[in-house]
Amino acid sequence: MAHPTYAVFEHQLVSYRRVWRGSVLSSFLLPVLFLLAMGLTVGGYVDRGGGLGVRYLDFIAPGLLASTALQVAAGEATWPVHAGFVWHRMYHGMRATPVRIPDMVRGHIMYILLRVALSAVGFLVVMALFGAVHSAWAPAALPVAVLVGLATAAPIFAYSATISTDGMFAVLFRFAVVPMTLFAGVFFPVDSLPLAARALAYVSPLWHGVELTRAATLGTPTAWGGWAHVSFLVMWSVAGYLLAVHRFSRRLAD
Amino acid sequence: MVLRKSLADLSYPRVRVLDVSAAEPLIAAHGLVKRFGDFTAVAGIDVDVRAGEAFGFLGPNGAGKSSTMRMIGCVSAPSGGTLRILGMDPVRDGPAIRARLGVCPQQDSLDQDITVRENLTVYARYFGISRRQARQRADELLEFVQLTERANDKVEPLSGGMKRRLTIARALVNDPAIVLLDEPTTGLDPQARHLVWERLFQLKQRGVTLVLTTHYMDEAEQLCDRLVVMDGGRIGAEGSPRQLIERYATREVVELRFSDATLDSYLGKLEGIGERLELLPDRILLYADDGDLAVAAVHERQLRPSSVLVRRSTLEDVFLHLTGRTLVD
Numbered sequence: 139m140a141h142p143t144y145a146v147f148e149h150q151l152v153s154y155r156r157v158w159r160g161s162v163l164s165s166f167l168l169p170v171l172f173l174l175a176m177g178l179t180v181g182g183y184v185d186r187g188g189g190l191g192v193r194y195l196d197f198i199a200p201g202l203l204a205s206t207a208l209q210v211a212a213g214e215a216t217w218p219v220h221a222g223f224v225w226h227r228m229y230h231g232m233r234a235t236p237v238r239i240p241d242m243v244r245g246h247i248m249y250i251l252l253r254v255a256l257s258a259v260g261f262l263v264v265m266a267l268f269g270a271v272h273s274a275w276a277p278a279a280l281p282v283a284v285l286v287g288l289a290t291a292a293p294i295f296a297y298s299a300t301i302s303t304d305g306m307f308a309v310l311f312r313f314a315v316v317p318m319t320l321f322a323g324v325f326f327p328v329d330s331l332p333l334a335a336r337a338l339a340y341v342s343p344l345w346h347g348v349e350l351t352r353a354a355t356l357g358t359p360t361a362w363g364g365w366a367h368v369s370f371l372v373m374w375s376v377a378g379y380l381l382a383v384h385r386f387s388r389r390l391a392d
Numbered sequence: 393m394v395l396r397k398s399l400a401d402l403s404y405p406r407v408r409v410l411d412v413s414a415a416e417p418l419i420a421a422h423g424l425v426k427r428f429g430d431f432t433a434v435a436g437i438d439v440d441v442r443a444g445e446a447f448g449f450l451g452p453n454g455a456g457k458s459s460t461m462r463m464i465g466c467v468s469a470p471s472g473g474t475l476r477i478l479g480m481d482p483v484r485d486g487p488a489i490r491a492r493l494g495v496c497p498q499q500d501s502l503d504q505d506i507t508v509r510e511n512l513t514v515y516a517r518y519f520g521i522s523r524r525q526a527r528q529r530a531d532e533l534l535e536f537v538q539l540t541e542r543a544n545d546k547v548e549p550l551s552g553g554m555k556r557r558l559t560i561a562r563a564l565v566n567d568p569a570i571v572l573l574d575e576p577t578t579g580l581d582p583q584a585r586h587l588v589w590e591r592l593f594q595l596k597q598r599g600v601t602l603v604l605t606t607h608y609m610d611e612a613e614q615l616c617d618r619l620v621v622m623d624g625g626r627i628g629a630e631g632s633p634r635q636l637i638e639r640y641a642t643r644e645v646v647e648l649r650f651s652d653a654t655l656d657s658y659l660g661k662l663e664g665i666g667e668r669l670e671l672l673p674d675r676i677l678l679y680a681d682d683g684d685l686a687v688a689a690v691h692e693r694q695l696r697p698s699s700v701l702v703r704r705s706t707l708e709d710v711f712l713h714l715t716g717r718t719l720v721d
C-alpha cells in the first residue's frame with residue numbers, strides 16, 4: 139500500500155501531467171534568456187573592470203541557478219497552497235481521508251522539489267552549453283538547488299497557510315523573495331554590501347545556496363565551508379517544515 | 393443479480409461493522425459540544441446512530457448541523473462531551489475512523505484542474521487503494537452518479553449539480569461503512585435529486601449507514617429512518633418522520649390565503665378552530681384532525697379566504713412548528 143505522503147505527491151503529478159511540456163520548455167528557455175542578457179551583455183561591461191577574477195557570466199550563472207530554485211519554490215508554495223485552503227479547498231478534501239497533515243505538507247513539497255530539480259537540470263545543461271561550467275563538481279549544484287527549494291518552500295508553506303487573502307503574497311515577494319534575489323550574492327558579491335545588509339544576506343537561505351552552487355560550478359572554495367552552508371539550509375528546511383505542519387493544523391482545525 | 397454481486401463486494405465493511413459489538417451504536421455522542429471562541433455552535437447534544445440506519449439532521453441555517461457533521465467526520469475536535477465512532481475515539485483514532493467514512497461536505501472540495509475521473513482515482517489513492525482498483529471503482533461510481541459521459545472533462549466547467557454528484561461519488565470511493573452527507577442535494581435539479589435519492593436508498597439496502605443533513609423535508613421523509621430537529625445548537629425533537637408528524641402536527645392541515653388586509657388580522661378571527669394556527673408570510677396554516685370540518689367552521693364565521701387547501705400534514709409542518717417564530721397556539 140502506497141504511503142499517504144506518496145498519494146499526495148501523486149495527486150500533484152496528475153495535475154502536472156497537463157502542463158509539463160510548457161514547464162520543461164521554459165526551464166531551458168529562461169536560463170538561455172538570462173545568460174544572454176545578464177551573463178553576456180551586462181557581463182561585457184562588467185568584465186572590462188575585471189574586479190571579479192572570473193568572467194561575469196561564470197559568476198552569475200550559478201547564482202541564477204540557485205535563484206531559479208527559489209523562484210520555482212516560491213511560485214509553487216504560494217498560490218497553489220492558498221487555493222488548497224480557500225479556492226479549491228483540496229486540503230479540506232484530503233482532511234476527510236486517512237491522510238495526515240504531515241503527509242499533505244510532505245507530499246506537496248516533494249512535488250515542488252521535483253519541479254525545482256527539473257528546472258535545475260535545465261539550467262545546468264544550458265550553463266554547460268554557454269561554457270559556464272568549470273568544475274567536475276558541477277552536478278553537486280543539483281542537490282544544492284533542491285535543498286534551496288526545500289529551505290524556501292517549507293517556510294513559505296507556513297506563510298501561505300497563515301494568510302487569509304492572497305493579497306498578502308505581494309508582501310512576501312516585496313519583502314522577502316525580491317530583496318533576497320537582488321542582494322543575496324546572485325548578481326554581485328555580498329562583500330560590497332554595508333554590514334547590516336550583509337547580515338541579512340547571511341541569514342537568507344539563498345546566499346548559502348549561491349555560495350554552494352558557485353563553488354560547485356567554478357571549483358572555488360565557499361565563504362564559510364561547505365558544511366556550514368548546508369547546515370544553514372537544513373536548519374531553514376527543518377524549522378520551515380515544523381512551522382508549516384503547525385500552521386496547516388491550525389488552518390484545518392475546524 | 394447485479395445487486396447481489398455488489399452485496400458480496402461490500403461484505404467486508406459490513407463484517408467489520410458487526411464486530412463493533414452489537415450493542416454499541418456506530419456513532420454515539422453524549423453531551424457533545426462545539427465552541428468557536430465564545431460562541432457555542434453545538435450546545436450538548438445526544439445522538440446514537442445504529443448500524444444500517446439512515447439518520448437525518450434537520451434545522452434552520454446556523455443550527456449547528458455542519459458543525460456536528462464535521463465532528464463526526466473527525467475533522468473538527470469536540471469542545472466537550474463524548475463522541476465515539478465505530479467504537480473508536482475521533483481525536484486519537486482519526487485516520488483509522490476516516491478510512492471507513494465517506495464524506496460529502498456542504499462545500500465542495502474537488503480539484504478543479506484535473507478531470508472528473510482523476511478526481512476519483514486520486515482520492516481513492518488516499519485510502520491506499522491500488523491504481524488498478526481505483527480506476528475500476530472510478531468507472532463504477534461515474535456510472536452510479538451518471539457522469540460517465542463527462543469522465544474525461546475537467547471539473548471546472550461542470551454545472552453545480554454535476555459537481556455535487558461527483559462529490560457524492562467521491563464519498564463512496566472507499567466503500568465506506570458510514571456515509572456523511574451534508575446537504576447532498578442542494579443545487580440539484582429534480583431529476584438529479586431523484587437519482588441521488590435512489591442511489592442513497594440502494595446504499596441503505598446494502599447496509600451502509602447514512603447520516604445526512606437537509607433543508608428538504610420531502611428528502612428527509614423519504615430517506616431517513618430517524619431524524620432530529622436542531623435549533624440553536626440543541627436538539628428539539630427526535631423520532632421517525634411518522635412519529636414526529638403524529639407528535640407535533642395534526643392529521644390534516646388547512647392552508648388559507650386572504651387577498652385583503654394583513655394576514656395577522658385574521659388570527660383572532662380564526663381562533664378556536666382546529667388545534668393550532670401558524671402564521672406564514674403568505675398564508676395561515678390551520679391544524680385540525682378533520683380539515684373539511686375546519687373549513688366549514690371558517691365559512692360559518694363569514695370569513696372569505698381567497699384560497700383554501702386541505703392536505704395531510706407533513707414533516708414541513710413539524711419543522712415550522714419546532715423552529716418557527718410565528719406560531720400561535
Ligand SMILES: Nc1ncnc2c1ncn2[C@@H]1O[C@H](COP(=O)(O)OP(=O)(O)OP(=O)(O)O)[C@@H](O)[C@H]1O
Pocket residue numbers: 392428431432433451452453454455456457458459460498
Ligand atoms: N469555523 C467556524 N468559526 C466560527 N464560527 C463558526 C464556524 N463554523 C460554524 N460557525 C458558526 O456556528 C454556527 C453553526 O454553523 P453550522 O455551519 O454548523 O450551521 P448549519 O446548521 O450547518 O447551517 P446551514 O444550514 O446554513 O448549513 C453558525 O452560527 C456559524 O456561524
Ligand SMILES: [Mg+2]
Pocket residue numbers: 457458459498574
Ligand atoms: Mg451546514
